[in-house]
Amino acid sequence: MRKTLLICLSTAALTLPPPLAAAADTAPADTAPAAHAPADHADTADHAYYADAEGKTGESLKTALHEIISTDVTRLSYSQVWDALMATDQDPSDPGSVVLLYTGESRGADQHGGNVGDWNREHVWPQSHGDFGTSAGPGTDVHHLRPTDVQVNSLRGNKDFDDGGSPVSRAPGNYTDGDSWEARNEDKGDIARMIFYMAVRYEGNDGFADLELDNDTSNGGTPYMGRLDTLLAWHAQDPPSAFEERRNELIFEDYQGNRNPFIDHPEWAEDIWG
Ligand SMILES: [Ca+2]
Ligand SMILES: [Ca+2]
Ligand SMILES: [Ca+2]
Known part of the structure; x- marks a missing residue:
């Protein structure tokens, strides 16, 4: 299994609006962020994985x-x-x-x-x-x-x-x-x-x-x-x-x-x- 959803780390701040989270979910694998992705991508992925736990x-x-x-x-x-x-x-x-x-x-x-x-x-x-x-x-x-x-x-x-x-x-x-x-x-x-x-x-x-x-x-x-x-x-x-x-x-x-x-x-x- 290789998932395209990548998450980076404890700096995730959950500051991005939902539309960006949805965009990241549909990104093709070959353009997915690298393991050390920029913080905005990481926050987006984190937002998606943990959405049901927020608040x-x-x-x-x-x-x-x-x-x-x-x-x-x-x-x-x-x-x-x-x-x-x-x-x-x-x-x-x-x-x-x-x-x-x-x-x-x-x-x-x-x-x-x-x-x-x-x-x-x-x-x-x-x-x-x-x-x-x-x-x-x-x-x-x-x-x-x-x-x-x-x-x-x-x-x-x-x-x-x-x-x-x-x-x-x-x-x-x-x-x-x-x-x-x-x-x-x-x-x-x-x-x-x-x-x-x-x-x-x-x-x-x-x-x-x-x-x-x-x-x-x-x-x-x-x-x-x-x-x-x-x-x-x-x-x-x-x-x-x-x-x-x-x-x-x-x-x-x-x-x-x-x-x-x-x-x-x-x-x-x-x-x-x-
Ligand atoms: Ca003891
Ligand atoms: Ca340690
Ligand atoms: Ca238990």
């Missing part, structure tokens, strides 16, 4: 966003996730490598698997929190899957996210204790936005659990993730980066056909959960 807050915003990001979505198989991650998490300075969550290391794209030194597929929203496994659905949704070092992935396990704990020697800047994981500063906002996306995308109407946020750090086998207050703080302190915006764009254009609204509109997290 809403709280539960009605969450409901509108759920509909938007759950319509015409492609669900990947778990094996397709490998190829997707090689593209979405490609190292900008080394196309043959991917950037690992939690450590920021660059590792050969082909060096994936289950052995020490490999990278594998981290479920930022753990499979056990909702028991969704790796059949096509939440367990294969690339919006919350990231390459990680095999051993660091294992250390994080299925812990909720929160501040505090002892340093993780294999992953400098990360901390953990018995019931939570604190990611390094560069990854804090990314993680929060991935968790926010999952809570809105999965509402229990598609054969999988309704994933939701709470303020606990002992959610274990329930379909909840915490701590909400910490994640809101992480989201504010680490705003969307170019890397994150690029991967959101690629997932939308080339893999799943849907977007993470909290990368495009960071203010919506507070509108729903603040």
